[in-house]
Amino acid sequence: MKGQPTDAVIQHVRDIPLYQKALAEGYFPLLEKPEIARGFPDNWMTPRLAAALASGEAEFVLSTGTNHARMQIIRPPYFLLRSYYELWSDHPDIAGTWWSGCRRVSLTTVLATEHVARVNAARRGVEPDPVPTLDDRRLDERTCYLNLRLDPATWDRDEVLRMLGEIEQARREHPQGLYHLDCSGYHLAHLVRKALAWNLRDAFPPPASIIHAYEYTPVNVRRYLRRHFDCPVIDLFGSTELGYLYFSDREGRYRPHLDGMSVELLPVADGSTIHELVVTSVRNPYMPLVRYRTGDCVRTSDGEPDPEGIVQFCGRVKELLGTPRGPVAQGDLDRLVGDASDAVFVHRLDVHGGEEATLLYTTFTGEPVGTGESETLRRGLEELTGRRCRIEHRSHLPIGRSGKYAWLTADGA
Incomplete structure (x- = not known):
């Protein structure tokens, strides 16, 4: 059945309490973050895991919480760092x-x-x-x-x-x-x-x-x-709980790094060419994740759900903007801004209800973009969002408490 784990993956999760219902029913549904946390850590505990925690071969850590609520996970020490070093040491550039x-x-x-x-x-x-x-x-x-x-x-x-x-x-x-x-x-x-x-x-x-x-x-x-x-300026994509999954080369083309993993792409809405990344991973032996909804969005070269065809990691499912033409992702707005002017540095779209929006932006030089670029940007935004749009230059846009910038807010929140 499409998306279901292989026999090899099932062997990795056979003793884990979290997966007992799926094993009994012969079907693994999408795994959500709240389900991972419900009953933690007993829902993950096996004799092997208990021994690893006692010996220090496994440890409790918190995800960063910069893109979603902080989530407690169990993993080998330096799991993410080792994934980074492995990729760095193998990278072609x-x-x-x-x-x-x-x-x-x-x-x-x-x-x-x-x-x-x-x-x-x-x-x-x-x-x-x-x-x-x-x-x-x-x-x-x-x-x-x-x-x-x-x-x-x-x-x-x-x-x-x-x-x-x-x-x-x-x-x-x-x-x-x-x-x-x-x-x-x-x-x-x-x-x-x-x-x-x-x-x-x-x-x-x-x-x-x-x-x-x-x-x-x-x-x-x-x-x-x-x-x-x-x-070379290289982009990596990954997370605390999974390690790194994709990397770019020096030309910006993405390649998979899926040792111990497989990926599904599911459309975020009927007819949408934005896909959500769903990952099955046994790379972390103490917390294998089966059909885990990462909450990350991607676009592919032809809009088809092909994990080999990813050309852009374009934001988070929770941050999609609804429009008359379907959902819009962070990467969609960003591409529009980049096409209109390469001077824009930080930008944020403030949405005012369903009819208006304001794009606030800073520039690398500190000066506003030209009138022509601003008008091109405004027209593009109105077409993208289905809203009346204004463009406003700012000398500074504050960063969020996570240390990351918000690309979208509602009613200036």
Whole structure:
């Protein structure tokens, strides 16, 4: 039956309480996040898992909660990091930077930095410092985290100099002066803009490779990074509970990385060419997920549900915008903005009921786009959303509590 797990997958889940009903009925329905949490951890507990938890081969962790409510999961220590390192070490464009021993500096949400500092403090049996030192922010011997503020737009000159200095330190630790930059695309773009504004570009050591892997990276942000860095800029897609599933090459084409996994694509609505990603994975042996609804949306090259044909990870199911022509995803708005003007940096669509919307935007230069670009954008938005639209330039759009930007709000909320 289409979408149902193979016999090999069934062997992995045969003893797990959560799946007993599905096993008895011979049919595995879609697995929702609330079902994973209901009765946790007893709904996952097996003798093997209990032994792994006792020995430290498995551990309880929380998902980041940046795209959905935080979810407790069970996994091997460093599960996500090992998935990242495995992909980095095999990547056709940047494997050389892994094998040469590049240090990895990570510039992403302050929540990620705080998590690393908490873990390190817990290992020492102390409370984390309010302002963690560089040593407090080392995930392992190869990776450190840089960001100490929620909103990168508020970084001041001293903060930028500190981060550039920590990048330089990582570069100096490599025999050839190479380092690998891991980032949220937005955060790195903010750092480049500030370095340029304060004439610090020469103090920004050029990376040997870049991966952005923490959130949707807009078309214009990708262009901006490629314009300013003469190295491969790679996108990864994955999650805390699954590891990494897809990666781009340096030209932006996506390829699957589905060891221990299979993927289904289900249309988010009848007739829609936006598909939801449903994953079956035994990569995490302690919490295998069968037909797990990730909540992520994709588009394929021809609109068909072919996991090999994914060309865009376009947002979240919960953030789809209903329109007379069907649901619109974050990636749809982003492509429209990118086609109208490559100057737009951060943008957010505020929807006012069912008839009006306002696109708020910032630019890389701080100046509003031209009249022609603004009008092109307005017309495109009205066609995309089925609403009357206004366009408003802002000097700053605040970041969310998760450290990520909202692309859509209702009534300016």
